[in-house]
Amino acid sequence: MSHTLQSVRGMNDILPDEAEFWELFEDTVRTWLKGYGYRPIRMPIVEPTPLFKRAIGEVTDIVEKEMYSFEDSLNGEQLTLRPEGTAGCVRAVIQHGLANQIPRRLYYIGQMFRHERPQKGRYRQFHQVGVEAIGFAGPDIDAEMILMGARLWDDLGLDGIELQINSLGQPDERAQHRAALIAYLEHYREILDEDGKRRLYTNPLRILDTKNPALQEMCAGAPKLMDYLGEASLAHFEGVQRVLRDAGVPFTINPRLVRGLDYYNLTVFEWVTDKLGAQGTVCAGGRYDGLVQQLGGKATPACGFAMGVERLIALIRESGGEPAASAPEVYVVHQGAAASRLAFRVAEGLRDDGLDVLLHCGGGAFKSQMKKADASGAAFAVIIGDDEAATGEAQLKSLREEGVAQRKLKVDDLAEAIFDHLIDSDDEQEQG
């Protein structure tokens, strides 16, 4: 195998066995989204670089070191492969005035790009299902979005995905807390480890997440964001929790849950599993009331979340999920010039009747054609040689049933005979 041409690091081919599994997953997801009134939207994969800088935040890891940014050599535009979907979605909503229209519950499924070091569950090209609700201010939509997650895990047959929620409050509340927290941490500057010193002014909340036992006591006494939330913020958070309790969805409040993107406020949440190693978050989101205005639209509250498709698929696999084998119903075997012409007619005719048909192409002995028919997983082989071609007939052979004799039928009678067999075997399965 030549190694001069291979896929870019962290960007993977999804081969047919896997891709069929993805399609099943996407079918489930689309059905689920439709059940909540969400409508699809498809944005470009490339957006102007400033969009992401403004939406995500200049000092975030994503913008500082993970974006695939480049200059369009033809016109000098600064462009970026989207590292997440919300910014582009909000841009599209503003550009087309969707906030004033009915479809304000939107979803998309597609590739995202982040230049990180790849490992299991983290890739440079990965896929997200993004769900956005534009123009909703109350805690009801936040709660509904969380409930949606619980239902999807059920639809996918997953369990053990735990819900964590938190409230970031409003930007001014968060800023006050941040200032108090930094002031508090500065008193302990000497005992901070290297990580802590580095994060003191970039991401002080993360310091409280440290696994260093020497810092635990200091962390316990740090100012808590919840104490800085105003009445309205607390009421919003309580509103979300009330719906969750009414619906019987268990959750834990994680005061250290912060999102990596600057645009979040109030409710944030994550669905987490311990079965995927270091990449345990399969779904995360929150409220972003300021983003629409920040990107040039009129002030519009909004809320959304994204799921990592690779991670969820891995989790389904971990739970024993296997794709259903994809097989045609009929494989058409033929040999000889006249038989080949009839075979095309037969195959197209059976497809007219709604059957999935694999027509053998490429010639070869009957024997090898039969091997391929078997390997295809087809329930029936239709066999056409010169004898059959001469009389407008074909042999119908069951490949999956024992003791069923091969029959010679007029080609026009094939479909009916096949359907009879398929119905019979369905009945047997139901009775069994």
Added chain:
RNA sequence: GCGGCAUUAGCUCAGUCGGUAGAGCACUGGAUUGUGAUUCCAGGUGUCACCGGUUCGAUCCCGGUAUGUCGCCCCA
């Protein structure tokens, strides 16, 4: 971006204390005329990831690179 471990056939993996390599599955052809999944026989199964160094000689030892993987950082 940092550290640990790994890379042998299309796939899953053996192996050589340094003397240019194996198994199973899959694949191809054959076992009297035109019939699969069971059997039998024959056969590609490969720069032993790539580049360089040590050596008479490297798939094996050493260095670098690439890719994967685990953890850190961060995130879906």
